[in-house]
């Protein structure tokens with residue numbers, strides 16, 4: 001069995017595999033393309049401190065305690081994941097990038113057809129796959145007319161390193177999520193000017209984000225995935241917490257929001273009604289999509305563009321589990337999905353009747 005990805009979802013799956021008696025390297029391998037432990041957290045900008053993330057849940061079996069909220073979350077989570085991998089002997093192989101997963105030609109021996117995982121470190125043959133590749137590797141850049149004509153710099157949240165590099169510049173931030181608002185609040189004190197544009201008016205959420213609100217957000221994403229539509233991230237449907245920093249941004253005008261512009265010009269952005277904003281930088285805080293290109297040979301996608309899953313199992317191919325996908329794309333969801341996928345995989349491997357070949 002192969003687990004692809006060693007973020008929250010992949011490590012949760014690996015932990016539950018171990019607890020179920022599967023031995024790393026003998027019964028399963030975990031392949032991760034990142035250079036170090038931490039999943040996508042290791043790439044997040046240094047000013048995203050541990051105190052600024054909303055509700056990072058610990059991995060199963062080992063709490064993350066006593067972390068300094070002023071430290072970058074990339075460091076805190078990187079160290080915690082490294083410790084976790086060591087403690088449970090998960091033996092993650094990295095950096096190993098999986099290029100493709102495809103059906104093996106030959107049939108298995110009564111336990112279902114095998115799949116081949118092709119990576120830059122060799123090929124693995126296996127009967128079950130737990131895919132936990134997250135979204136960080138697939139930043140989403142929406143298309144707007146004139147994008148290639150812009151003379152300034154364009155970057156995505158995935159390439160954001162902190163506010164200092166925007167000193168004295170005019171910056172347009174696109175996107176109404178948590179990343180967009182955090183970028184604006186950080187950049188505004190440095191920049192000559194900031195402009196915020198979003199497709200829809202942002203929804204601010206009063207009060208704490210309790211379990212009921214969490215469940216409602218997960219249910220929204222779950223429904224889309226059940227229909228075979230591409231998921232929205234859980235974090236994107238939770239709304240923006242109205243904390244003190246956001247309140248201040250609303251008071252001082254940093255978070256005055258404009259509707260989406262209609263086109264990009266060499267000098268900036270423009271609206272159909274003639275309004276223009278000149279800019280040196282356009283920062284796209286427009287989110288991410290599931291990084292699943294390597295699964296294309298398995299043909300799991302529905303006409304709607306998503307992969308239908310039940311629990312974590314791909315409806316089109318029960319050998320394949322997607323964890324950290326759609327409704328489980330949050331730290332708590334990823335934890336639960338890891339456990340659920342392992343429960344299912346154990347059943348698949350024990351009962352040939354559930355296998356692909358027999359299905």
Ligand SMILES: Cc1cc2nc3c(=O)[nH]c(=O)nc-3n(C[C@H](O)[C@H](O)[C@H](O)COP(=O)(O)OP(=O)(O)OC[C@H]3O[C@@H](n4cnc5c(N)ncnc54)[C@H](O)[C@@H]3O)c2cc1C
Pocket residue numbers: 004005006007008009010031032033034038039040041044053054055056057096097098099132133134135136137179235288291294323324325329330331332334
């Ligand atoms: C800016 C930002 C802030 C967030 N803040 C929060 C928060 O506060 N709370 C919360 O619950 N959620 C938050 N999220 C959502 C967060 O992404 C998830 O909660 C969770 O961390 C994702 O875990 P994961 O294991 O699914 O993915 P990742 O952490 O992305 O791990 C995936 C791993 O798979 C590897 N991989 C990818 N493709 C391949 C391949 N082809 N071959 C081999 N390896 C591969 C990657 O290198 C990576 O190491 C945030 C997301 C973003 C973008």
